[in-house]
Amino acid sequence: MITFYPGPSKVYDEVGQYLQEAFESGVISANHRSQEFMQMLEKTIHDLKIKLAVPDDYEVYFVSSATECWEIIAQSLIVESSLHIYNGAFGEKWMDYTNKISRNTAESPFELNEVLVLHESVVRKNEVVCITHNETSNGTKVSDDFFANIRKRLPNVIAVDATSSMAGVILPWENADVWYASVQKCFGLPAGMAVMIVSPRAIQQAVMVGERKHYNSLLFTRDNFLKFQTPYTPNTLGIYLISKVMQQVPAIAEVDFRTKERAKSWYSFLEHNGYQLMVENEAVRSDTVIAVRDAKERIAVLKKAAKQEGIILGNGYGKEKDTSFRIANFPAINDNEIATLREFLARMALKTVNE
Ligand SMILES: O=C(O)C(=O)[C@H](O)COP(=O)(O)O
Numbered sequence: 001m002i003t004f005y006p007g008p009s010k011v012y013d014e015v016g017q018y019l020q021e022a023f024e025s026g027v028i029s030a031n032h033r034s035q036e037f038m039q040m041l042e043k044t045i046h047d048l049k050i051k052l053a054v055p056d057d058y059e060v061y062f063v064s065s066a067t068e069c070w071e072i073i074a075q076s077l078i079v080e081s082s083l084h085i086y087n088g089a090f091g092e093k094w095m096d097y098t099n100k101i102s103r104n105t106a107e108s109p110f111e112l113n114e115v116l117v118l119h120e121s122v123v124r125k126n127e128v129v130c131i132t133h134n135e136t137s138n139g140t141k142v143s144d145d146f147f148a149n150i151r152k153r154l155p156n157v158i159a160v161d162a163t164s165s166m167a168g169v170i171l172p173w174e175n176a177d178v179w180y181a182s183v184q185k186c187f188g189l190p191a192g193m194a195v196m197i198v199s200p201r202a203i204q205q206a207v208m209v210g211e212r213k214h215y216n217s218l219l220f221t222r223d224n225f226l227k228f229q230t231p232y233t234p235n236t237l238g239i240y241l242i243s244k245v246m247q248q249v250p251a252i253a254e255v256d257f258r259t260k261e262r263a264k265s266w267y268s269f270l271e272h273n274g275y276q277l278m279v280e281n282e283a284v285r286s287d288t289v290i291a292v293r294d295a296k297e298r299i300a301v302l303k304k305a306a307k308q309e310g311i312i313l314g315n316g317y318g319k320e321k322d323t324s325f326r327i328a329n330f331p332a333i334n335d336n337e338i339a340t341l342r343e344f345l346a347r348m349a350l351k352t353v354n355e
């Protein structure tokens with residue numbers, strides 16, 4: 001089966017070999033407070049920061065999932081309230097989840113085809129501003145200009161869900177304070193871990209909040225990571241695999257270039273073949289998750305026919321669950337796999353025209 005599901009998604013072809021190597025190396029049996037583990041963690045963070053061009057003064061933690069990052073932010077960074085700027089299911093879910101913890105969230109929804117602009121008046125003092133960089137559910141992205149603008153105009157801590165874009169495209173790290181992603185998307189790894197990247201400003205805010213009540217409190221996590229340890233027994237295999245993948249992949253500038261070229265090519269291919277793109281405004285179309293809209297019956301036919309040919313299309317998610325399918329444009333997917341899906345989609349389009 002070739003999968004284009006946007007998470008869990010296709011893992012890098014080399015992961016099979018890395019799994020074997022992890023077993024043979026013995027590191028996955030090592031205690032997580034041993035020198036062996038600590039050296040691996042230190043090197044992994046170092047390599048990740050280099051490959052993804054993360055600023056030196058930002059810190060990297062590995063946690064269990066993007067969902068856990070929602071919890072960590074709600075517990076450890078919110079002084080009083082958070083503002084959620086979103087246009088889709090995952091951004092909204094983040095707000096709902098946070099609300100259960102902090103009981104004080106504000107929202108600023110925007111439209112699918114809207115280019116996000118900052119309305120300073122909606123942001124309160126001290127409020128953590130929460131934005132989804134790439135909304136996996138509907139295939140939209142927020143522009144780098146927005147992050148530059150918000151950073152210039154607001155002193156607030158800015159938290160960004162980059163679950164389906166980190167390691168796939170260049171991120172404007174300096175223009176936000178907390179970035180997180182789970183590894184089953186653009187990292188091309190099996191699910192079960194997330195990467196959380198925090199700025200000095202976020203750490204300052206965590207110190208001010210001073211929250212240490214939970215096993216995953218940000219300050220407690222940080223104390224451990226400063227020693228290259230983790231608060232709880234970590235996903236050592238996940239760390240081993242991300243370390244291997246970070247050694248393997250080219251620098252993010254090269255990955256970004258390829259992702260964007262492929263995205264452009266996907267969008268023109270789909271339009272050329274008569275598929276209706278979910279996002280009409282080119283400026284906000286995601287580079288990593290492509291959403292296609294159609295009638296419910298036709299979506300079902302396409303997904304079924306694809307499966308019969310060994311291809312998994314991503315289901316729709318949220319409002320357009322049954323009226324869309326999604327194609328992951330993640331770096332681990334290779335050119336042959338893309339060619340196979342294209343050949344299928346072109347044939348299906350022709351079939352519809354002839355019917
Ligand atoms: O695209 C997304 O966003 C997601 O699929 C999920 O929020 C991923 O979260 P976790 O499963 O890693 O908690």
Ligand SMILES: N[C@@H](CCC(=O)O)C(=O)O
Binds near residue numbers: 006
């Ligand atoms: N994380 C999603 C799946 C990913 C997706 O479909 O975008 C879920 O909880 O169902």
